[in-house]
Amino acid sequence: MSADGNAQNADKGTSHEIVRxxxxxxxxxxxxxxxxxxxxxxxxxxxxxxxxxxxxLKNTIARPYxxxxxxxxxxxxxxxxxxxxxxxxxxxxxQLLSIERNSDIRLKVALTGDYPSIPSIVGIYxxxxxxxxxxxxxxxxxxxGHPNLxxxxxxxxxxxxxxxxEYPARATEFDPFALTVAxxxxxxxxxxxxxxxxxxxxxxxxxxxxxxxxxxxxxxAHGAFRLVLQLDGEEIVDCVPDIGYHHRGxxxxxxxxxxxxxxxxxDRIDYLGGVMNNLPYILAVEKLAxxxxxxxxxxxxxxLCEFFRITSHLLYYGTYCQxxxxxxxxxxxxxxxxxxxxxxxxxxxxxxxxxxxRIGGVAHDLPQGWDRLVRDFVEYLPKRLDxxxxxxxxxxxxxxxxxxxxxxxxADALEWGVTGAGLRATGSDYDLRKARPYSGYENFDFxxxxxxxxxxxxxxxxxxxxMRQSIRIIKQCLENMPAGPYKADHPLTCPPPKERTLxxxxxxxxxxxxxxxxxxxxxxxxxxxxxxxxxxxSYYLTSDGSTMSYRTHIRTPSFAHLQQIPSVIKxxxxxxxxxxxxxxxxxxxxxDR
Amino acid sequence: xxxxxxxxxxxxxxxPQEQREPARDPMEDQMHRSIFLGKLExxxxxxxxxxxxxxxxxxxxGLSCCYVEMATAFTPTHDLAxxxxxxxxxxxxxxxxxxxxxxxxxxMAPVVQRLYEQMLEPKWVISMGSCANSGGMYDIYSxxxxxxxxxxxxxxxxxxxxxxxxxxxxxxxxxxxxGKERRPLSWVVGDQGVYKANMPSQRDKHRxxxxxxxxxxxxxxx
Numbered sequence: 037m038s039a040d041g042n043a044q045n046a047d048k049g050t051s052h053e054i055v056r057x058x059x060x061x062x063x064x065x066x067x068x069x070x071x072x073x074x075x076x077x078x079x080x081x082x083x084x085x086x087x088x089x090x091x092x093l094k095n096t097i098a099r100p101y102x103x104x105x106x107x108x109x110x111x112x113x114x115x116x117x118x119x120x121x122x123x124x125x126x127x128x129x130x131q132l133l134s135i136e137r138n139s140d141i142r143l144k145v146a147l148t149g150d151y152p153s154i155p156s157i158v159g160i161y162x163x164x165x166x167x168x169x170x171x172x173x174x175x176x177x178x179x180x181g182h183p184n185l186x187x188x189x190x191x192x193x194x195x196x197x198x199x200x201x202e203y204p205a206r207a208t209e210f211d212p213f214a215l216t217v218a219x220x221x222x223x224x225x226x227x228x229x230x231x232x233x234x235x236x237x238x239x240x241x242x243x244x245x246x247x248x249x250x251x252x253x254x255x256x257a258h259g260a261f262r263l264v265l266q267l268d269g270e271e272i273v274d275c276v277p278d279i280g281y282h283h284r285g286x287x288x289x290x291x292x293x294x295x296x297x298x299x300x301x302x303d304r305i306d307y308l309g310g311v312m313n314n315l316p317y318i319l320a321v322e323k324l325a326x327x328x329x330x331x332x333x334x335x336x337x338x339x340l341c342e343f344f345r346i347t348s349h350l351l352y353y354g355t356y357c358q359x360x361x362x363x364x365x366x367x368x369x370x371x372x373x374x375x376x377x378x379x380x381x382x383x384x385x386x387x388x389x390x391x392x393x394r395i396g397g398v399a400h401d402l403p404q405g406w407d408r409l410v411r412d413f414v415e416y417l418p419k420r421l422d423x424x425x426x427x428x429x430x431x432x433x434x435x436x437x438x439x440x441x442x443x444x445x446x447a448d449a450l451e452w453g454v455t456g457a458g459l460r461a462t463g464s465d466y467d468l469r470k471a472r473p474y475s476g477y478e479n480f481d482f483x484x485x486x487x488x489x490x491x492x493x494x495x496x497x498x499x500x501x502x503m504r505q506s507i508r509i510i511k512q513c514l515e516n517m518p519a520g521p522y523k524a525d526h527p528l529t530c531p532p533p534k535e536r537t538l539x540x541x542x543x544x545x546x547x548x549x550x551x552x553x554x555x556x557x558x559x560x561x562x563x564x565x566x567x568x569x570x571x572x573x574s575y576y577l578t579s580d581g582s583t584m585s586y587r588t589h590i591r592t593p594s595f596a597h598l599q600q601i602p603s604v605i606k607x608x609x610x611x612x613x614x615x616x617x618x619x620x621x622x623x624x625x626x627x628d629r
Numbered sequence: 630x631x632x633x634x635x636x637x638x639x640x641x642x643x644x645p646q647e648q649r650e651p652a653r654d655p656m657e658d659q660m661h662r663s664i665f666l667g668k669l670e671x672x673x674x675x676x677x678x679x680x681x682x683x684x685x686x687x688x689x690x691g692l693s694c695c696y697v698e699m700a701t702a703f704t705p706t707h708d709l710a711x712x713x714x715x716x717x718x719x720x721x722x723x724x725x726x727x728x729x730x731x732x733x734x735x736x737m738a739p740v741v742q743r744l745y746e747q748m749l750e751p752k753w754v755i756s757m758g759s760c761a762n763s764g765g766m767y768d769i770y771s772x773x774x775x776x777x778x779x780x781x782x783x784x785x786x787x788x789x790x791x792x793x794x795x796x797x798x799x800x801x802x803x804x805x806x807x808g809k810e811r812r813p814l815s816w817v818v819g820d821q822g823v824y825k826a827n828m829p830s831q832r833d834k835h836r837x838x839x840x841x842x843x844x845x846x847x848x849x850x851x
Contacts, residue, residue: 206769207764207768208774212774213773213778215644215779216642217643218642219739220743255689260740282692283771284767284772285771304694307693307694373701383851387698387792388694389789403849405851
């Protein structure tokens with residue numbers, strides 16, 4: 037099993053450095069320590085002290101936790117295995133990240149009552165804004181003092197809060213959907229933008245502002261994404277991103293699929309990332325199960341993930357060029373994507389969403405002849421990338437169009453929870469594959485590309501260089517693919533190893549239950565962060581000792597990246613916004629889940 | 630061939646605002662009345678349909694994963710230009726077909742409906758991928774279980790997501806269907822309903838051939 041950055045040897049996690057520091061500052065009484073299988077320091081904090089503790093962690097402590105990495109909630113009302121945790125109906129979970137410490141801390145606050153409330157932390161961490169709106173939308177928990185606590189995922193006309201346990205999951209449990217003329221009018225009216233609601237003025241003494249709707253369907257918005265721009269001429273005074281047009285309820289889905297049958301849903305979160313999405317989920321489940329996978333599995337997984345990093349970055353590269361005005365590169369890059377898909381398809385049997393990783397292994401062994409295909413590809417692509425370097429990146433028009441546009445620095449990036457190439461373009465070299473190697477990345481020789489400008493152009497440069505590094509990693513996989521099984525020999529591996537079945541009635545029953553109901557994961561909490569195509573992606577799983585997850589939370593990078601848009605783009609022109617959107621690299625499924 | 634007559638019903642309480650009834654090919658009746666005029670109309674309609682089906686301009690509209698595969702079909706390896714459909718239009722007013730490529734959400738449905746209304750007749754709808762066809766694997770509170778709950782779909786493309794080749798096939802099936810359509814030649818000439826041929830199900834058509842396959846390639850070699 038890969039070493040977790042927080043690996044410590046304590047049971048309750050109280051030997052973590054940060055926990056000792058907190059105890060020294062606040063005493064032990066406001067806290068209850070919880071042990072989790074991911075060994076992340078996890079503390080329950082008294083509701084009245086949480087603001088104080090967060091402020092201390094962000095501003096006062098040495099080597100601070102500058103990033104609010106995640107904020108979510110858990111409906112605990114039906115949870116059975118709570119192991120002496122503080123009583124709670126709903127738990128708010130804050131997860132902070134410190135780059136300087138290369139470490140996280142998870143803070144939890146217990147809330148009681150059916151529709152509880154808690155003070156907002158938008159005053160401490162700005163990016164808590166959307167996270168709190170999401171928790172309000174999906175759980176019905178009120179955040180007092182939030183600047184605009186509105187629904188974010190679901191339409192404003194929605195009734196109920198879907199992630200509460202009493203809310204039905206399936207669309208087929210409700211009346212069939214029908215779009216009546218009256219409903220159409222009502223929904224369209226609800227979509228009308230009201231500037232006052234967002235604290236915007238309709239004009240000044242001299243001029244009126246124009247409000248422009250960009251989206252929910254716009255050719256350069258990269259999906260069902262809506263931005264409302266407040267314009268003074270062509271200059272953007274302010275803007276409001278509106279998301280939720282792609283909310284597929286992936287987290288609720290986790291509560292009704294078995295651990296195994298949830299894998300295909302992960303593929304469709306960042307739908308350009310393919311099996312890369314399986315990885316954090318599978319690794320988190322394997323931590324729960326206590327499975328150690330063979331080296332061959334780790335290497336196969338790394339190789340496939342890097343293939344998808346390349347296909348995703350190629351699409352980014354092409355659409356980026358197109359959005360800043362270069363029409364041809366995208367056509368060449370899609371041809372290269374086809375070549376990559378040919379290899380992926382030969383190995384996994386599918387193109388975009390192979391759902392090919394399994395709990396404790398991968399679906400098949402590598403097919404005979406895989407090495408020839410992979411070799412052809414790694415020899416083919418670098419030459420093409422060199423051509424694009426000349427045709428696109430060194431093109432003076434493209435440079436002039438994108439240099440110095442939509443700049444932000446590392447501090448801003450951390451404040452908004454920005455990870456991935458968007459962070460590394462500001463000079464930080466934080467890449468989880470290096471900082472906290474997982475799935476055997478510690479065995480590979482590669483560099484973390486960075487840039488210092490923090491602008492649109494640099495974000496593209498970093499990704500292009502990342503593709504070259506991915507090719508380097510794939511080459512190493514090709515030359516050093518370990519022999520051995522493609523599945524772990526463990527009772528919770530799913531599907532179970534075939535040679536362990538059909539021996540006698542016992543093995544037959546175990547196998548039957550394993551493939552029909554699915555494996556039962558031990559109760560506990562687990563998470564895994566990975567460096568995905570678009571930034572840091574992680575799954576936070578709570579098992580209640582059943583065949584299904586009690587709560588699946590997915591932290592996606594694109595959600596954070598879109599929330600940052602207004603702070604970066606204020607004062608720029610509309611074409612700069614288009615270039616900026618192109619440089620973020622997001623897909624809406626990765627935002628809304 | 631059996632036809633379905635579709636008439637707009639602006640008073641309909643829900644979308645699609647239309648009424649459908651089974652019909653026979655209207656050209657047959659015309660032939661029985663006057664050979665000359667029937668032939669003339671047949672030729673005119675044939676010419677118009679030929680033009681329409683070979684220049685179906687798609688609307689630049691995508692919802693999720695399927696759109697990536699749809700976009701792949703526009704690029705050189707698949708080259709949609711062979712079918713006259715490479716001209717993506719950014720405005721619904723210039724587009725002939727809207728491909729619902731991806732999951733249709735309850736929050737998005739009113740927007741999709743508005744965009745569809747902004748398209749001009751004649752217009753067609755392709756539902757691409759399992760989500761648009763039926764909700765697919767997303768039987769979940771936020772997802773409309775099939776875009777045909779409010780749009781009149783002409784062709785369904787199965788797959789999650791369908792390959793670009795499947796999209797090309799879907800487009801060709803739509804071309805076949807358009808070739809058999811009987812639409813009024815003008816808004817002042819003739820009957821204003823739209824007669825669409827009931828195209829055979831591809832599943833039924835290929836069933837025997839598919840069932841006859843007994844040997845499948847193993848996944849053990851490339």
